[in-house]
Amino acid sequence: MAEFNIHLSPPITTSTVAAPPHWPPAAPGNCDAQKCPWWPYSSSKDFKANTALILVVLFCALICGLAFNAGIRYIIRLHCSRRRQREAADEKADTGGAAAEQAAEIPSVIYSEGMKLTGADTECIICLSEFSIGEKIRVLEKCNHGFHLHCIQRWLVSHSSCPTCRTNCSTESTSSSPP
Incomplete structure (x- = not known):
């Protein structure tokens, strides 16, 4: 069998790999913002600025979340009220036609x-x-x-009953013969 070596990128050699930065070792007990690369902030002003930035971002996220929630609730209410109106109109149309025929009889x-x-x-x-x-x-x-x-x-x-005695007034046959 033939062996295929397909390289999509040039091979990595030691000359092309960048060496990590070399930090000078810090003396123990003498580590401050200017000498230690792992020190989180270079000054107290940076800490206050970052805290303020985080608070502003959280506040904006809260406002966006509340606006999104209000929008979704508005859409749901609108949809439900339209559906209730449509169902009421359908029910009225269904019962109105039969009731008009029944009252005419x-x-x-x-x-x-x-x-x-x-x-x-x-x-x-x-x-x-x-x-x-x-x-x-x-x-x-x-x-x-x-x-x-x-x-x-x-x-x-x-209604389909008498308002006085509640007897069923529908013209359809309500009694069925037992089998």
Whole structure:
């Protein structure tokens, strides 16, 4: 087999390697900033300047972190409020269409003094005003309770039960035959 020697850089020789700097040995007990290379600061002014610089950098990092946190919280709140509005609009659209159809299916009658309503109510339990003679009201088929036309329509947009007795007023078949 043939041996391949591929060098991407020139070989390192002892003449190309830089020698580390040679520090003169310090006498024990005679080590100060000018004579000892490992002394961290050359004077007390450098220490104060470095401390001030570190404090400024930490303060700027704190301000940036707080601004980032506030921005993220703002974006999350904006997203959540938009989602809640969208869900509320979708729910209102979903229930509003079905409720409008359901309220339209309830027959309206003209109130007269001799009408027999369940519980002998002569007032709308939703708005608490009495029925007047000749006024259009709607009587729920399942429980025979009567309400003003506009009151029961608004009620059925958000509820599916009678406001008086809580009987389910949906027109869908609620009873199913057992198997």
